[in-house]
Amino acid sequence: MQDSIYTLVPPLVAILVAIWRKNAIEALAVGLLLTGLMQMNFAPIEGVVASGSVLLSVFQGVSNQRIIIFSLLIGALLMLIKHSGGVNAFISSLNERNLVKNQRQASLLPSLIGTSIFTDSNLSMFTAGIASQNLFDKFGLSRARLAFLIDSTCSPVSILFLINGWGAYVLGLLDGYQLTDTVGILIETIAYNFYPIIVLIMVYYTAVTNKVYGPLKYASSKIVETSEQQVISNGKARYMLVPMVLIVLVTLLLLYITGEGDLRRGSGSFAVMWAVIFSFLILCVMLLLDKVFNIKQIVQHSVTGIKNLLPAVIVLVLSFAFGDAVKAFGTGTYVSGIMSVEVAQIGLAPLLFITAGIMAFATGTSWGTFAILIPIAVPLSIETGLPPAFLVAAVLGGGVFGDHSSPISDSTIVASIASGCEHLEHVKTQLPYTLVAGLITICLYIVTAVILF
DSSP: OTTSGGGGHHHHHHHHHHHHHOOHHHHHHHHHHHHHHHHTTTOHHHHHHHHHHHHHHHTTSHHHHHHHHHHHHHHHHHHHHHHTTHHHHHHHHHHHTTOOOSHHHHHHHHHHHHHHOOSOHHHHHHHHHHHHHHHHHHTTOOHHHHHHHHHHHHHHHHHHSOSSHHHHHHHHHHTTSOOSOHHHHHHHHHHHOHHHHHHHHHHHHHHHHOOOOGGGGGOOOOBOOOGGGOOOTTOOTHHHHHHHHHHHHHHHHHHHHHTTTOGGGSOHHHHHHHHHHHHHHHHHHHHHHTTSSOHHHHHHHHHHHHHHHHHHHHHHHHHHHHHHHHHHHTHHHHHHHHHHHHSOHHHHHHHHHHHHHHHHHHHSOSHHHHHHHHHHHHHHHHHHOOOHHHHHHHHHHHHHHHHHHOTTOHHHHHHHHHHTBOHHHHHHHHHHHHHHHHHHHHHHHHHHHHHHO
16 A cells, blocks of 8 residues: 555545645644554554554654744744734834835835744734734725735745744755755745745735736725734833844854854754744843833743644644655655656646645645645655755745635735735735736746756
């Protein structure tokens, strides 16, 4: 059964469950259990034990441990930034300086904020959206346009500038393939990750020219009031700016140190984890010295933030486990062998991009998609001789494309909340842009394969 057509069953079942249940956790759990059962010839006890062993092994890897710690701690950090008033103080400082005087500047503001804060897409969207709501109302711009600008900036930037959880996560998925330079491969994906680049071009074209198309042109933008719009008083902008800047600087410094002078060879998971820990501790000291919170309040807010990210961490752990399971089952090896023969090289990247898009659209998240398809893309690149970064980039871009288009995606929901836009209107007005960007991306992958490979 191993290394045969039957190895396709677990990922296909996982995809079907994702489409049916619209739940990444259920899909990954079913896929993991089915892989264990098939490996043990459907012996129930042995199959469950095998699946459990793979799941437990996730926690044994040092890199995985670091990523899990980072993912939980970033929730605590973001909660402290929010409740300390750091985000709202930053927003107030922008308004006080009266830096925005026309529609073009109003449109550029959320785009620039979204581009600058790439350590966490949700924080980026909330900051850009809340900072711009009143300005968009003032200059007669629809909230749907604001939702499009922040949604189409923050996620693409996060998948391009991978000094964040996405980068650490993908690095974890790339482990175990005897790749000599996983950080280098991750950096190289930027040049091949056409979808987010195209979407960012669309964003800045819209902001600079003030032109919109399709349903967005006629958006009514019924404003939705949310609790996120409430301003917390007595905050200071440095409560947001200092930890965000520190995460970037410390990550780069530790990549340089662990890579012995070469950022590409540094330990991504080590760098990001300690950057977040350091930033979290510095923020805690700042809040204690300024008497914003006492130790008990810091612990309470941190625990709440960690709890909020538990579902995402469960997806993370199951993603690693399922990726390891299908890797050991030989799914990637089998698919790469079939596709290298049956699918022309120019069609591999477009096929991976489309498949990733469908999966992410169905589940509302790209992380589970990466876990299923990266273990297929890497062996496929080894089999065909195509650069790993080329095919991995197709998976990453496809995941963001599906995530962008899905009405159940957390990013589209957060963008609607942060902009005060009715959710279905945001989905309807953004979809034509994502589809056009997706079609252009497919064409570019074909052209790139023809020219370069």
